[in-house]
Amino acid sequence: MQRLIWTIVAAFAMAIILGPIVIPWLKKMKFGKEIYDLGPQTHKKKQGTPQMGGIIFALPALIAALAFSYGTARWDFMLIALVSALGFGLIGFVDDFIKIKLHRAEGLTPKQKLAPQIVLSIGLAIWAYLNPKIGSSLTVPFFNVEWNLGWFYIPVMVFVLVGTVNSANLLDGLDGLLGGCGMLDFAAMALICVAMAAANPAEADNLLNVAIFAGAMVGALLGFLRYNSHPARVFMGDVGSFFIGGALVGMTLVTRLPVIALAMVLSSLSDLIQFAYFRATHGKRFFKMAPLHHHFELSGMAETQIVAMYYIGTAVLCLLSLLGFVA
Amino acid sequence: MQRLIWTIVAAFAMAIILGPIVIPWLKKMKFGKEIYDLGPQTHKKKQGTPQMGGIIFALPALIAALAFSYGTARWDFMLIALVSALGFGLIGFVDDFIKIKLHRAEGLTPKQKLAPQIVLSIGLAIWAYLNPKIGSSLTVPFFNVEWNLGWFYIPVMVFVLVGTVNSANLLDGLDGLLGGCGMLDFAAMALICVAMAAANPAEADNLLNVAIFAGAMVGALLGFLRYNSHPARVFMGDVGSFFIGGALVGMTLVTRLPVIALAMVLSSLSDLIQFAYFRATHGKRFFKMAPLHHHFELSGMAETQIVAMYYIGTAVLCLLSLLGFVA
Numbered sequence: 045m046q047r048l049i050w051t052i053v054a055a056f057a058m059a060i061i062l063g064p065i066v067i068p069w070l071k072k073m074k075f076g077k078e079i080y081d082l083g084p085q086t087h088k089k090k091q092g093t094p095q096m097g098g099i100i101f102a103l104p105a106l107i108a109a110l111a112f113s114y115g116t117a118r119w120d121f122m123l124i125a126l127v128s129a130l131g132f133g134l135i136g137f138v139d140d141f142i143k144i145k146l147h148r149a150e151g152l153t154p155k156q157k158l159a160p161q162i163v164l165s166i167g168l169a170i171w172a173y174l175n176p177k178i179g180s181s182l183t184v185p186f187f188n189v190e191w192n193l194g195w196f197y198i199p200v201m202v203f204v205l206v207g208t209v210n211s212a213n214l215l216d217g218l219d220g221l222l223g224g225c226g227m228l229d230f231a232a233m234a235l236i237c238v239a240m241a242a243a244n245p246a247e248a249d250n251l252l253n254v255a256i257f258a259g260a261m262v263g264a265l266l267g268f269l270r271y272n273s274h275p276a277r278v279f280m281g282d283v284g285s286f287f288i289g290g291a292l293v294g295m296t297l298v299t300r301l302p303v304i305a306l307a308m309v310l311s312s313l314s315d316l317i318q319f320a321y322f323r324a325t326h327g328k329r330f331f332k333m334a335p336l337h338h339h340f341e342l343s344g345m346a347e348t349q350i351v352a353m354y355y356i357g358t359a360v361l362c363l364l365s366l367l368g369f370v371a
Numbered sequence: 372m373q374r375l376i377w378t379i380v381a382a383f384a385m386a387i388i389l390g391p392i393v394i395p396w397l398k399k400m401k402f403g404k405e406i407y408d409l410g411p412q413t414h415k416k417k418q419g420t421p422q423m424g425g426i427i428f429a430l431p432a433l434i435a436a437l438a439f440s441y442g443t444a445r446w447d448f449m450l451i452a453l454v455s456a457l458g459f460g461l462i463g464f465v466d467d468f469i470k471i472k473l474h475r476a477e478g479l480t481p482k483q484k485l486a487p488q489i490v491l492s493i494g495l496a497i498w499a500y501l502n503p504k505i506g507s508s509l510t511v512p513f514f515n516v517e518w519n520l521g522w523f524y525i526p527v528m529v530f531v532l533v534g535t536v537n538s539a540n541l542l543d544g545l546d547g548l549l550g551g552c553g554m555l556d557f558a559a560m561a562l563i564c565v566a567m568a569a570a571n572p573a574e575a576d577n578l579l580n581v582a583i584f585a586g587a588m589v590g591a592l593l594g595f596l597r598y599n600s601h602p603a604r605v606f607m608g609d610v611g612s613f614f615i616g617g618a619l620v621g622m623t624l625v626t627r628l629p630v631i632a633l634a635m636v637l638s639s640l641s642d643l644i645q646f647a648y649f650r651a652t653h654g655k656r657f658f659k660m661a662p663l664h665h666h667f668e669l670s671g672m673a674e675t676q677i678v679a680m681y682y683i684g685t686a687v688l689c690l691l692s693l694l695g696f697v698a
């Protein structure tokens with residue numbers, strides 16, 4: 045646990061230091077945000093806030109995770125999670141870069157974004173499937189069920205991977221929203237991995253390394269929030285949201301826990317409902333705007349209140365998810 | 372740990388339910404805030420926001436702590452902390468009541484406030500001193516020192532008690548500031564008590580009961596923040612800040628840990644520096660405004676950014692304070 049705390053503190057310190065270096069540089073390179081036309085009107089004032097701030101937490105998280113992990117013989121779990129975070133982060137980076145440098149508010153087309161995500165997800169799912177310590181089972185908390193999916197594990201996991209990463213991306217719509225909710229999810233993940241390690245001595249080091257990576261994410265995001273909390277001085281961009289989604293789903297993969305990051309699921313679900321309802325009714329809207337957080341905004345809640353509400357809900361769900369792993 | 376999590380969740384649920392009941396009632400009873408003339412100009416818009424919202428978390432915290440604690444034979448530690456919270460909370464309540472009902476923005480005079488605080492503190496310090504399991508020693512974390520103060524323990528503790536409670540009161544100056552920082556302090560306190568209980572089986576139940584009260588405060592404050600985060604729909608009032616200060620310092624008393632709630636100390640210290648400098652220089656100000664958070668505000672930082680900065684700093688200090696208690 046001391047090592048975990050030092051990992052969090054080290055990643056935090058790096059992110060805090062990196063902020064004032066990266067933000068002016070992003071501004072100079074004109075990586076400012078082009079607010080896209082579909083968002084609420086009040087978001088116009090966010091125009092020009094630098095994007096791609098995700099590197100402020102991605103770099104410290106990677107460095108801290110590698111520096112504080114337990115020897116290379118036992119890091120095959122963490123490696124999958126790291127590759128997932130890095131891989132999805134890179135796809136986000138390319139999207140950001142095109143968006144900003146070519147002044148196209150939309151970046152890659154949906155299909156251009158989805159194709160590399162699916163390829164990466166298939167690779168990760170096969171990698172996990174072939175690892176004898178991970179295999180094709182999922183653990184369902186509370187019900188104490190191990191659910192063996194066989195080869196069907198691969199398409200299910202591809203769906204989970206792509207779904208989670210894009211949900212994280214959708215949740216990144218208000219100052220501090222994804223950063224804070226993600227931080228809480230990683231904190232829960234770190235504690236769950238520590239509890240799992242205590243219950244499974246044979247894989248303890250491997251699981252503790254995942255906890256170290258999760259802790260590195262907690263610290264790095266805590267530092268990032270210093271610059272991303274309302275009014276945000278920097279946005280994380282797709283590089284940031286994809287990195288968070290990739291890291292979270294990578295950890296889900298190796299711990300075999302279909303962790304429910306409800307805030308993210310709500311974002312995706314509300315988008316799907318909105319789309320389906322719009323199609324079915326030939327133009328009516330179910331929510332004032334999707335994803336859900338924009339609906340609350342247009343209903344008159346202050347941005348900071350919505351973010352606080354999401355944080356609070358996420359904190360309670362994280363606490364409840366811990367119930368399955370502690371005495 | 373499961374009991375601790377359920378305590379947090381139960382206190383949270385009660386506070387969430389109590390909010391929409393208490394806030395309209397406070398409004399109807401005209402317990403709105405008279406913004407005092409010494410604060411920043413921008414705070415004028417907070418005029419009319421209901422005060423005394425502290426009961427939204429104080430009641431659930433008390434109920435949850437009593438409902439989830441471990442049998443009366445082993446609750447002498449928790450009892451001291453509960454009496455401290457209740458006692459100081461009552462002093463705050465009287466102050467609030469006079470402030471609002473008599474339309475005196477300042478409430479009780481400083482001397483009228485201080486006298487009952489000192490009386491209560493002397494009582495609590497003697498109570499702890501006479502408890503054979505608490506006695507006259509303080510534990511200094513990191514240095515692993517037990518420091519026996521003898522009868523001198525009583526005046527030292529009176530100073531700590533009065534100092535902490537008034538520091539908490541000073542920190543209650545921005546939306547969500549004291550509620551969030553306090554919540555993090557209580558979370559650290561709960562985890563420290565759990566670690567102490569594991570290391571000291573003879574007093575385990577007694578220490579775990581303190582953890583339960585700390586957990587009840589975490590949950591209740593989390594629920595309260597739903598209504599107190601910027602823009603706040605309710606303020607906690609002196610009843611709230613004194614209750615938080617009393618609970619925190621009561622736990623400090625029984626765990627014999629001079630826990631450093633740095634955000635609170637900074638508020639007091641900046642007030643003292645401002646006052647001393649003003650006196651010494653015959654009218655110059657060291658800070659633009661004291662306590663420190665108002666200085667940041669007048670320096671151009673957004674209220675929400677200052678609050679986020681305090682949360683982040685408190686979270687890191689809480690993590691560091693845990694280092695002394697985990698393997």
